[in-house]
Amino acid sequence: MPTPTHFSRYPVFPSESIFPIAHIPTVSLSKLQAGSDEESSRLYDACRKEGFLFLDLSESQQGERLLQYGGKMFDLIEKTLTLDQHTLEKYACDAPRSLIGYKRKGMLRVDDNTRDSIEVYTLSQDDIMGNIPPLSNPEPIEASRNDCRGFFETAFSVVRVLLGHLDKQLDLPPGTLAARCPLDKPSATSLRMLLSPAQPVKDPRRINFGGHTDIGIITLLFNVAGGLQVLPAGSDNVDENWRYIRPQPGCALINIADTLTEWTGGLLRSSLHRVMSPPGTQAQLPRQSLAYLVRAEKGATVQRLKGGSVIPPLGGGEEEDTRNVDSWAAWRAQVTTYNPYIA
Ligand SMILES: O=C(O)CCC(=O)C(=O)O
Numbered sequence: 146m147p148t149p150t151h152f153s154r155y156p157v158f159p160s161e162s163i164f165p166i167a168h169i170p171t172v173s174l175s176k177l178q179a180g181s182d183e184e185s186s187r188l189y190d191a192c193r194k195e196g197f198l199f200l201d202l203s204e205s206q207q208g209e210r211l212l213q214y215g216g217k218m219f220d221l222i223e224k225t226l227t228l229d230q231h232t233l234e235k236y237a238c239d240a241p242r243s244l245i246g247y248k249r250k251g252m253l254r255v256d257d258n259t260r261d262s263i264e265v266y267t268l269s270q271d272d273i274m275g276n277i278p279p280l281s282n283p284e285p286i287e288a289s290r291n292d293c294r295g296f297f298e299t300a301f302s303v304v305r306v307l308l309g310h311l312d313k314q315l316d317l318p319p320g321t322l323a324a325r326c327p328l329d330k331p332s333a334t335s336l337r338m339l340l341s342p343a344q345p346v347k348d349p350r351r352i353n354f355g356g357h358t359d360i361g362i363i364t365l366l367f368n369v370a371g372g373l374q375v376l377p378a379g380s381d382n383v384d385e386n387w388r389y390i391r392p393q394p395g396c397a398l399i400n401i402a403d404t405l406t407e408w409t410g411g412l413l414r415s416s417l418h419r420v421m422s423p424p425g426t427q428a429q430l431p432r433q434s435l436a437y438l439v440r441a442e443k444g445a446t447v448q449r450l451k452g453g454s455v456i457p458p459l460g461g462g463e464e465e466d467t468r469n470v471d472s473w474a475a476w477r478a479q480v481t482t483y484n485p486y487i488a
Protein backbone atom coordinates (compact mmCIF):
# COMPACT_ATOMS: atom_id res chain seq x y z
CA MET A 146 0.00 0.00 0.00
CA PRO A 147 1.56 3.07 1.12
CA THR A 148 4.88 2.51 -0.63
CA PRO A 149 5.23 3.41 -4.35
CA THR A 150 5.73 -0.32 -5.10
CA HIS A 151 2.26 -1.10 -3.80
CA PHE A 152 0.76 1.72 -5.87
CA SER A 153 2.57 0.60 -9.03
CA ARG A 154 0.65 -2.71 -8.95
CA TYR A 155 -2.62 -0.99 -9.90
CA PRO A 156 -3.77 0.90 -12.96
CA VAL A 157 -4.18 4.61 -12.15
CA PHE A 158 -7.43 5.83 -10.58
CA PRO A 159 -9.67 6.57 -13.56
CA SER A 160 -11.07 9.92 -14.64
CA GLU A 161 -12.82 12.05 -12.07
CA SER A 162 -15.59 12.83 -14.54
CA ILE A 163 -16.75 9.20 -14.42
CA PHE A 164 -15.88 8.47 -10.77
CA PRO A 165 -16.44 11.74 -8.85
CA ILE A 166 -14.06 12.22 -5.96
CA ALA A 167 -14.47 13.88 -2.57
CA HIS A 168 -12.55 16.96 -1.56
CA ILE A 169 -10.27 15.73 1.25
CA PRO A 170 -7.74 18.19 2.71
CA THR A 171 -4.09 17.16 3.15
CA VAL A 172 -2.30 17.98 6.38
CA SER A 173 1.45 17.60 6.89
CA LEU A 174 2.67 15.44 9.79
CA SER A 175 6.09 17.12 9.76
CA LYS A 176 4.51 20.58 10.09
CA LEU A 177 2.32 19.33 12.96
CA GLN A 178 5.40 17.89 14.64
CA ALA A 179 7.16 21.24 14.22
CA GLY A 180 4.23 22.87 16.07
CA SER A 181 2.81 24.87 13.14
CA ASP A 182 -0.30 26.76 14.31
CA GLU A 183 -1.52 27.06 10.74
CA GLU A 184 -1.31 23.28 10.15
CA SER A 185 -2.95 22.66 13.51
CA SER A 186 -5.97 24.74 12.58
CA ARG A 187 -6.13 23.07 9.14
CA LEU A 188 -6.25 19.73 10.95
CA TYR A 189 -9.03 20.96 13.21
CA ASP A 190 -11.05 22.37 10.29
CA ALA A 191 -10.83 19.05 8.40
CA CYS A 192 -11.92 17.14 11.53
CA ARG A 193 -14.91 19.45 11.85
CA LYS A 194 -15.99 19.78 8.22
CA GLU A 195 -15.07 16.61 6.34
CA GLY A 196 -14.22 14.23 9.21
CA PHE A 197 -11.53 12.87 6.86
CA LEU A 198 -8.04 14.10 5.94
CA PHE A 199 -4.90 12.87 4.25
CA LEU A 200 -1.90 12.94 6.54
CA ASP A 201 1.22 13.53 4.44
CA LEU A 202 3.91 11.37 6.05
CA SER A 203 6.86 12.71 4.04
CA GLU A 204 9.75 14.62 5.63
CA SER A 205 8.99 13.06 9.01
CA GLN A 206 11.07 10.22 10.43
CA GLN A 207 8.07 8.88 12.27
CA GLY A 208 5.97 9.20 9.11
CA GLU A 209 8.52 7.33 7.00
CA ARG A 210 8.68 4.61 9.65
CA LEU A 211 4.89 4.31 9.57
CA LEU A 212 4.97 3.93 5.78
CA GLN A 213 7.54 1.13 6.09
CA TYR A 214 5.51 -0.72 8.71
CA GLY A 215 2.33 -0.10 6.75
CA GLY A 216 3.98 -1.75 3.74
CA LYS A 217 4.91 -4.77 5.86
CA MET A 218 1.37 -5.06 7.20
CA PHE A 219 0.03 -4.79 3.65
CA ASP A 220 2.17 -7.76 2.63
CA LEU A 221 0.90 -9.60 5.71
CA ILE A 222 -2.72 -9.19 4.55
CA GLU A 223 -1.93 -11.17 1.45
CA LYS A 224 0.01 -13.88 3.31
CA THR A 225 -2.76 -14.27 5.88
CA LEU A 226 -5.94 -13.98 3.87
CA THR A 227 -4.74 -16.26 1.08
CA LEU A 228 -4.40 -19.19 3.53
CA ASP A 229 -6.94 -21.91 2.81
CA GLN A 230 -10.46 -21.43 4.15
CA HIS A 231 -10.23 -24.37 6.55
CA THR A 232 -7.15 -22.86 8.25
CA LEU A 233 -8.69 -19.39 8.45
CA GLU A 234 -11.92 -20.71 9.98
CA LYS A 235 -9.90 -21.94 12.99
CA TYR A 236 -9.49 -18.26 13.87
CA ALA A 237 -13.13 -17.28 13.16
CA CYS A 238 -14.28 -14.20 15.07
CA ASP A 239 -17.11 -14.39 17.57
CA ALA A 240 -19.31 -11.78 15.80
CA PRO A 241 -21.18 -9.72 16.73
CA ARG A 242 -19.67 -9.91 20.26
CA SER A 243 -16.14 -9.49 18.95
CA LEU A 244 -14.61 -9.04 15.51
CA ILE A 245 -11.11 -10.09 16.61
CA GLY A 246 -9.91 -12.87 14.29
CA TYR A 247 -11.18 -13.94 10.89
CA LYS A 248 -14.42 -12.75 9.28
CA ARG A 249 -15.34 -14.64 6.14
CA LYS A 250 -17.19 -13.04 3.24
CA GLY A 251 -20.95 -12.59 3.53
CA MET A 252 -21.37 -12.22 7.32
CA LEU A 253 -22.49 -8.61 7.08
CA ARG A 254 -25.48 -7.07 5.43
CA VAL A 255 -24.75 -4.15 3.11
CA ASP A 256 -27.00 -1.18 2.40
CA ASP A 257 -28.84 -2.71 -0.53
CA ASN A 258 -29.53 -5.86 1.52
CA THR A 259 -27.04 -8.02 -0.27
CA ARG A 260 -24.12 -9.44 1.69
CA ASP A 261 -20.62 -8.04 2.03
CA SER A 262 -17.83 -9.40 -0.13
CA ILE A 263 -14.88 -8.59 2.03
CA GLU A 264 -12.67 -10.88 4.09
CA VAL A 265 -11.22 -9.38 7.22
CA TYR A 266 -8.59 -10.44 9.74
CA THR A 267 -8.63 -8.28 12.85
CA LEU A 268 -5.54 -8.17 15.00
CA SER A 269 -5.97 -7.10 18.62
CA GLN A 270 -3.63 -4.38 19.89
CA ASP A 271 -3.90 -5.88 23.38
CA ASP A 272 -2.67 -9.24 22.04
CA ILE A 273 0.33 -7.72 20.24
CA MET A 274 1.25 -5.27 23.03
CA GLY A 275 0.91 -7.91 25.77
CA ASN A 276 -1.98 -6.20 27.58
CA ILE A 277 -3.75 -9.60 27.68
CA PRO A 278 -2.42 -13.18 27.51
CA PRO A 279 -1.44 -13.94 23.89
CA LEU A 280 -4.17 -14.96 21.46
CA SER A 281 -3.52 -17.44 18.71
CA ASN A 282 -3.27 -16.04 15.16
CA PRO A 283 -2.45 -17.66 11.80
CA GLU A 284 1.21 -18.55 11.30
CA PRO A 285 2.18 -15.56 9.06
CA ILE A 286 1.06 -13.19 11.83
CA GLU A 287 2.68 -15.21 14.62
CA ALA A 288 5.92 -15.11 12.63
CA SER A 289 5.64 -11.30 12.33
CA ARG A 290 4.80 -10.32 15.90
CA ASN A 291 7.78 -7.92 16.07
CA ASP A 292 6.68 -6.10 12.93
CA CYS A 293 3.10 -5.98 14.17
CA ARG A 294 4.33 -4.46 17.42
CA GLY A 295 6.39 -1.94 15.44
CA PHE A 296 3.28 -1.02 13.47
CA PHE A 297 1.11 -0.46 16.56
CA GLU A 298 3.82 1.57 18.34
CA THR A 299 4.51 3.75 15.32
CA ALA A 300 0.87 4.21 14.32
CA PHE A 301 -0.01 5.16 17.90
CA SER A 302 2.85 7.66 18.09
CA VAL A 303 1.50 9.35 14.95
CA VAL A 304 -2.06 9.32 16.30
CA ARG A 305 -0.72 10.91 19.50
CA VAL A 306 0.59 13.87 17.47
CA LEU A 307 -2.90 14.38 16.01
CA LEU A 308 -4.62 14.03 19.38
CA GLY A 309 -2.16 16.51 20.91
CA HIS A 310 -3.15 19.14 18.34
CA LEU A 311 -6.83 18.38 18.87
CA ASP A 312 -6.33 18.90 22.65
CA LYS A 313 -4.92 22.34 21.89
CA GLN A 314 -7.68 23.24 19.43
CA LEU A 315 -10.35 22.06 21.86
CA ASP A 316 -8.74 23.97 24.75
CA LEU A 317 -8.19 20.76 26.73
CA PRO A 318 -5.16 20.21 29.00
CA PRO A 319 -2.22 18.71 27.01
CA GLY A 320 -2.41 14.92 26.80
CA THR A 321 -6.14 14.67 27.59
CA LEU A 322 -7.19 12.68 24.51
CA ALA A 323 -4.13 10.39 24.29
CA ALA A 324 -4.52 9.55 28.00
CA ARG A 325 -7.87 7.96 27.11
CA CYS A 326 -6.37 5.37 24.74
CA PRO A 327 -2.93 4.39 26.09
CA LEU A 328 -1.07 1.74 24.12
CA ASP A 329 -0.34 -0.34 27.21
CA LYS A 330 -3.88 -0.50 28.64
CA PRO A 331 -6.68 -2.87 27.55
CA SER A 332 -9.03 -1.50 24.90
CA ALA A 333 -10.82 -2.76 21.78
CA THR A 334 -8.18 -1.08 19.56
CA SER A 335 -7.29 -3.21 16.55
CA LEU A 336 -5.65 -3.40 13.17
CA ARG A 337 -8.17 -4.53 10.57
CA MET A 338 -6.72 -6.18 7.46
CA LEU A 339 -9.24 -6.22 4.62
CA LEU A 340 -9.23 -8.06 1.31
CA SER A 341 -11.89 -7.99 -1.39
CA PRO A 342 -11.59 -10.24 -4.41
CA ALA A 343 -11.20 -9.00 -7.98
CA GLN A 344 -14.54 -8.08 -9.52
CA PRO A 345 -15.45 -10.24 -12.53
CA VAL A 346 -15.43 -7.93 -15.58
CA LYS A 347 -19.08 -8.45 -16.52
CA ASP A 348 -20.48 -7.95 -12.97
CA PRO A 349 -22.00 -4.62 -12.04
CA ARG A 350 -20.32 -2.43 -9.46
CA ARG A 351 -20.95 -3.80 -5.99
CA ILE A 352 -20.82 -2.58 -2.40
CA ASN A 353 -18.10 -4.64 -0.72
CA PHE A 354 -18.51 -3.20 2.79
CA GLY A 355 -21.70 -1.30 3.66
CA GLY A 356 -22.07 2.31 4.84
CA HIS A 357 -20.94 2.85 8.44
CA THR A 358 -19.21 5.22 10.79
CA ASP A 359 -16.31 3.96 12.90
CA ILE A 360 -17.17 3.60 16.55
CA GLY A 361 -13.86 4.47 18.20
CA ILE A 362 -11.89 7.69 18.67
CA ILE A 363 -9.97 7.98 15.39
CA THR A 364 -9.00 5.69 12.49
CA LEU A 365 -5.81 5.60 10.44
CA LEU A 366 -6.33 3.97 7.05
CA PHE A 367 -4.06 2.81 4.31
CA ASN A 368 -5.47 1.88 0.93
CA VAL A 369 -4.00 1.83 -2.55
CA ALA A 370 -6.84 0.87 -4.88
CA GLY A 371 -9.86 3.17 -4.91
CA GLY A 372 -13.25 1.97 -3.73
CA LEU A 373 -13.62 3.81 -0.42
CA GLN A 374 -16.43 6.34 -0.65
CA VAL A 375 -17.63 9.01 1.74
CA LEU A 376 -21.03 10.67 1.99
CA PRO A 377 -20.21 14.41 2.18
CA ALA A 378 -21.71 16.43 5.06
CA GLY A 379 -25.24 17.61 4.39
CA SER A 380 -25.86 15.15 1.52
CA ASP A 381 -28.78 12.75 1.44
CA ASN A 382 -27.85 9.09 1.50
CA VAL A 383 -28.61 8.35 -2.14
CA ASP A 384 -26.19 6.66 -4.50
CA GLU A 385 -25.34 9.70 -6.63
CA ASN A 386 -24.16 11.69 -3.60
CA TRP A 387 -21.41 9.28 -2.54
CA ARG A 388 -17.88 10.38 -3.52
CA TYR A 389 -14.73 8.29 -4.03
CA ILE A 390 -11.66 9.00 -1.97
CA ARG A 391 -8.67 8.79 -4.29
CA PRO A 392 -5.76 7.16 -2.39
CA GLN A 393 -2.64 9.33 -2.18
CA PRO A 394 0.83 7.72 -2.15
CA GLY A 395 2.89 8.67 0.90
CA CYS A 396 -0.19 9.57 2.94
CA ALA A 397 -2.31 7.88 5.58
CA LEU A 398 -6.00 8.64 5.50
CA ILE A 399 -7.39 9.71 8.87
CA ASN A 400 -11.01 9.78 9.93
CA ILE A 401 -12.75 10.92 13.08
CA ALA A 402 -14.89 8.25 14.73
CA ASP A 403 -18.04 8.33 16.86
CA THR A 404 -16.53 8.39 20.36
CA LEU A 405 -14.67 11.62 19.59
CA THR A 406 -17.88 13.11 18.23
CA GLU A 407 -19.62 12.20 21.51
CA TRP A 408 -16.80 13.57 23.67
CA THR A 409 -16.85 16.89 21.81
CA GLY A 410 -20.63 17.35 21.78
CA GLY A 411 -20.70 16.93 17.99
CA LEU A 412 -17.92 19.44 17.20
CA LEU A 413 -15.83 16.85 15.37
CA ARG A 414 -17.47 14.97 12.53
CA SER A 415 -17.65 11.17 12.12
CA SER A 416 -18.52 10.67 8.44
CA LEU A 417 -20.47 7.84 6.87
CA HIS A 418 -18.27 5.80 4.52
CA ARG A 419 -18.41 2.50 2.60
CA VAL A 420 -16.27 0.39 0.29
CA MET A 421 -17.32 -0.22 -3.33
CA SER A 422 -15.54 -2.40 -5.83
CA PRO A 423 -12.61 -0.28 -7.10
CA PRO A 424 -13.29 2.10 -9.99
CA GLY A 425 -12.61 1.13 -13.61
CA THR A 426 -9.92 -1.41 -14.39
CA GLN A 427 -8.63 -1.30 -10.79
CA ALA A 428 -11.54 -3.66 -10.02
CA GLN A 429 -9.82 -6.44 -11.90
CA LEU A 430 -7.30 -6.88 -9.07
CA PRO A 431 -7.96 -7.88 -5.46
CA ARG A 432 -8.18 -4.86 -3.14
CA GLN A 433 -6.34 -4.71 0.17
CA SER A 434 -6.61 -2.12 2.89
CA LEU A 435 -5.59 -1.57 6.49
CA ALA A 436 -7.52 0.21 9.22
CA TYR A 437 -5.95 1.03 12.59
CA LEU A 438 -9.07 1.61 14.68
CA VAL A 439 -8.23 3.43 17.90
CA ARG A 440 -10.77 2.78 20.65
CA ALA A 441 -10.93 4.24 24.14
CA GLU A 442 -9.43 2.42 27.11
CA LYS A 443 -11.79 -0.10 28.75
CA GLY A 444 -13.81 1.66 31.42
CA ALA A 445 -13.72 5.11 29.74
CA THR A 446 -17.15 6.67 29.30
CA VAL A 447 -18.74 8.49 26.39
CA GLN A 448 -19.48 11.47 28.64
CA ARG A 449 -18.87 14.83 27.00
CA LEU A 450 -15.46 16.30 27.91
CA LYS A 451 -15.71 19.14 30.38
CA GLY A 452 -13.66 22.27 30.81
CA GLY A 453 -12.11 24.58 28.28
CA SER A 454 -13.85 27.20 26.25
CA VAL A 455 -14.51 25.27 23.04
CA ILE A 456 -16.60 22.16 23.75
CA PRO A 457 -20.17 23.27 24.40
CA PRO A 458 -21.49 22.37 27.87
CA LEU A 459 -24.65 20.23 28.01
CA GLY A 460 -27.78 22.28 27.45
CA GLY A 461 -30.65 22.48 29.94
CA GLY A 462 -32.66 19.54 28.60
CA GLU A 463 -29.65 17.33 27.74
CA GLU A 464 -28.81 14.38 29.95
CA GLU A 465 -25.27 13.29 30.74
CA ASP A 466 -24.43 9.97 29.01
CA THR A 467 -22.27 8.08 31.50
CA ARG A 468 -22.22 4.68 29.74
CA ASN A 469 -18.83 3.08 29.31
CA VAL A 470 -17.51 2.92 25.75
CA ASP A 471 -17.91 -0.83 25.35
CA SER A 472 -21.51 -1.11 26.49
CA TRP A 473 -22.28 1.99 24.42
CA ALA A 474 -20.65 0.32 21.37
CA ALA A 475 -22.75 -2.84 21.91
CA TRP A 476 -25.91 -0.75 22.21
CA ARG A 477 -24.96 1.24 19.09
CA ALA A 478 -24.51 -1.95 17.04
CA GLN A 479 -28.13 -2.82 17.84
CA VAL A 480 -29.77 0.52 17.19
CA THR A 481 -28.05 1.55 13.94
CA THR A 482 -30.50 1.77 11.06
CA TYR A 483 -29.52 -1.70 9.92
CA ASN A 484 -27.94 -4.40 12.03
CA PRO A 485 -25.12 -5.53 9.78
CA TYR A 486 -24.52 -8.95 11.32
CA ILE A 487 -26.12 -11.94 9.68
CA ALA A 488 -24.16 -14.66 11.50
O1 LIG B 1 -11.08 -0.45 3.08
C1 LIG B 1 -11.16 0.76 3.29
O2 LIG B 1 -10.61 1.59 2.53
C2 LIG B 1 -11.95 1.29 4.48
C3 LIG B 1 -12.26 0.27 5.52
C4 LIG B 1 -13.14 0.78 6.62
O3 LIG B 1 -13.85 1.73 6.50
C5 LIG B 1 -13.12 0.09 7.93
O4 LIG B 1 -12.46 -0.95 8.07
O5 LIG B 1 -13.80 0.58 8.89
Ligand SMILES: [Fe+2]
Binds near residue numbers: 358359
Ligand atom coordinates in the same frame (compact mmCIF):
# COMPACT_ATOMS: atom_id res chain seq x y z
FE1 LIG C 1 -14.64 2.38 8.48
